[in-house]
Amino acid sequence: MSSVIEQIEQQIANLQSKTVATNTGKILTVGDGVAKIDGLSEVMYNEMIEFPGGTIGIALNLEEDEVGAVVLGESNHLKEGDEVKCTGTLLSVPVGKCMLGRVVDALGRPMDGKGIIDSSETNPVEKIAPGIIERKSVDQPLMTGIQSIDSMIPIGRGQRELIIGDRGTGKTTIAIDTIINQANINKVGLASGDPDFRPVYSIYVAVGQKNSNVARTLGILEEKGALEYTIIVSAPAADSAANQYLAPYTGAAMGEWFMSNGMDALIVYDDLSKHAAAYRQMSLVLKRPSGREAYPGDVFYLHSRLLERSARVNEANGNGSLTALPIIETLAGDLSAYIPTNVISITDGQIFLETDLFNQGIRPAVSVGLSVSRVGSAAQIKATKQVAGKIKLELAQFRELAAFAQFGSDLDAKTKAQLERGSRIVELFKQPAFNPIPIEQQVGVLWAMQNNYFDDIDVSKIVEASNSLRDFFSSRKEALLTSIREKSKIDDDLDRELKSAVDEWKTSFN
C-alpha cells in the first residue's frame, strides 16, 4: 500500500504545471469511418489525431479548408462540433521480440487475451524503404519446405515472391507451411549452438479475413510450435476499412525492426487484393478521384511502397533482411486484372496456383509454366541446384507433352520416356498441407529421382516411396542428412554415401 502511495506521490511531484500548447479542430461531418475536420492548421500528413474518448485517427487529406481523417476504431460516439487534437506524432506501433507469439490488431494492440505487451520501442507505420546504397543482393536461401518451390522456384532472404491464384487453391497454406518451416529450422539451428545461425522470424498479416480463418491459422501455428517465432497482425473482415488498410504497414514496421537490428524476418500479406479493396473504399469515402475499376490513382504506389520495404540490407546497415510473401486472389485465373498485374510487376517473381491442378489432386497446385523466381536462384543451395537443375524444364515439357499426347496413341520411345518421368516428378512433388520437408530430405529424394531409383516404381506408389525414403533417411541416416545440411553441396563422398543409402532403402522398399 505504502509503495503505491509513494509511486503516486512521485508522479504528482513529476507533474509539471506548465502551459500545454495544442493545435485543435472541430468535426464538421463524420460517417463511414471518415471525419471531415475544420481547423487543425498544423496537422501533418499521416499524423495521429485524437478524437474525444481517446479514439485515434489519421489525417489523410489535407485540403485548403478542411482535413479528411480516417477514424481507427469505433466512431459512433463522435458528433459534429467535437474537438479534435493534433498529437504531433506519426502513427507508430510497438515493435521488438516481445511481439513474438502474440496476435495484435492494426495498431499493435494485443487481441489474444494474453495481457499487455511490454514493448519499449515503437516504429512508424509509414517509412521510406531502404535505398540503393543500403541494399545488398539476395544471396541467402529461405526454405519454404515445399519441394516444388524450393527446387524450381527458390526464394531468397529479402526477396518479394507473390503467391497468386484463385480462391481455394492453397495460397495461405503455402505461406503457413513456410512459416512452420522457418520455426522448424530455427529450432534445429538454435539447438545446434552454431554462432553463425540466423533464425527467421515470421509476421503473418491477415487483411479482411474471416475471424474463423485467423483462429484456424493461429491454432495450426500453435500446434506446430511455430507461434513462438511468429507475430500475427489481424485486421479481419469485421474491422473498418482504415484498419484493413493499415495492417500491412503495421506488419512491415514490425518486420523492419528485425531487419534493422541485423536479423532475418519473413512477412506474409494475406491478402493484398482485399487490402486494395479496403483502400478503394476509404478513398471513395474521402472523395478522392477514382480511376480504373474505381481504384484511386495511387493504388500502385499503395503496394509498391509497402513491398519496397522488404529488402536485404548490407553489413553496414545490419545485414538483416525482410522477405515478403504477398498473396493475391485472382478471379477465374485472370492474371491480367488490374491489381494482379500491378503486384506482379512490383515483386521479384510469382508462384501461380492453378485450380485445375488443385482439383486433379496435385497439391500444392503450383503451375510450373507461369511461376518464376527472378532472384531466388542466386540464393539456392548448391546441393538443390545439383539435383533439381533440370526438373523445371522437364516438368514444363511434360505438361506440354501430356496435353499433346491426349490426341495420339502412337508415341515414340523418347516421348513416352519423357511422359513417364514427368508423371513421376508430379507425384513426387505432391505434399500434404502443413507438413514442410527439411531441405536435406528434399535433396536426398530428388537425388534418388535424378538417379532413376523411382523409374521402376509404379506411378501410383511414388508418394508412398518418397515418404518411405524420407522416413528411412530420418530414422537410419541422420548423419548423412546432417552432412548434406552442413556441406550444402554433393561432393563425391556424399554422392557415394547417398548411393549406398538409397540402394539399401530400395532393397527394403521392394
Added chain:
Amino acid sequence: MTQDKQIKGFAKQLLKMSFENGELCVERVDGVLKTLEKNNQRHQIPVLKAYLKLVEREVAKSTAVISHAGRLSPELATSISKQLSTKYGRNVRSVTREDRSLIGGLCVVVDCDVYDASIASSLASLESSLS
C-alpha cells in the same frame, strides 16, 4: 464540385477586398455586404455563407479568448495579447471569459491553437498518467 469551387473562390476575393493595411476592416466588410445586397446575383446565399466562414476564421485568428477561473488582472490580459501579437505577427486582441470548470489558472484559445495552463488540464494529465 466546380460550382462549389467557384463560390469559394468568389468568397475569397470578397475577403481580400475586406482587408485594410493587412487587417480585417469593419467598414470594408460593411461595404462588401451592402454591395452584395444591391447587386443580387446567383448563389447569393452560398456566397454569403462562405464569406461569413472566412470572416469568422479571420476574426478568430486575431482574437485570443482567455478563459480563467478566479480573478484575472487587466494587466495580465494585456500582456498576453501583446505576447501573442508578437508571436503571430498580427494584432491579437483579447477577450476574457470566466470558466469555473478550469478550477484555477487560465486557458487561451487563438483560432486552432489552445494554450492550457489550467488546474483542470493538469489534473486530466495526471489522471491519464495514472491509468
